[in-house]
Amino acid sequence: DCRGGSRTAPTDVIKHKPLGRLIGAFKTVSTKQINIIRNISGVPVWQRNYYEHIIRNEDELNRIRQYIIENPFRWEDDPENPKNINR
Known part of the structure; x- marks a missing residue:
């Protein structure tokens, strides 16, 4: 059968994450990198909260x-x- 039909293109659904999770991930990754450079571990770099x-x-x-x-x-x-x- 050569008739054309329609199909939905497979697309990934983008899941939006809360801003707090993004900021938390940024703080975690940057703290680890900063502490590697400083040759120390477990020392906080960021204040606890943020204000959006x-x-x-x-x-x-x-x-x-x-x-x-x-x-x-x-x-x-x-x-x-x-x-x-x-x-």
Whole structure:
């Protein structure tokens, strides 16, 4: 039989994973690599949580940029800084 027919092309279904899982995987892989370079093991590199936020306009983007620029200067007083454990 030479009649044409239709068939559905086999395609893989892309499964979307939560952002938290992606960030967790990034933190795990990068921590392992950093600790290999530092020749130590099991030492945390990242703070525990993250903050996800949709940037909706230019003002918000600029505010977040400013936060990123200024944030390292606040590390000395940050409660996550290991030097501040006994404070």
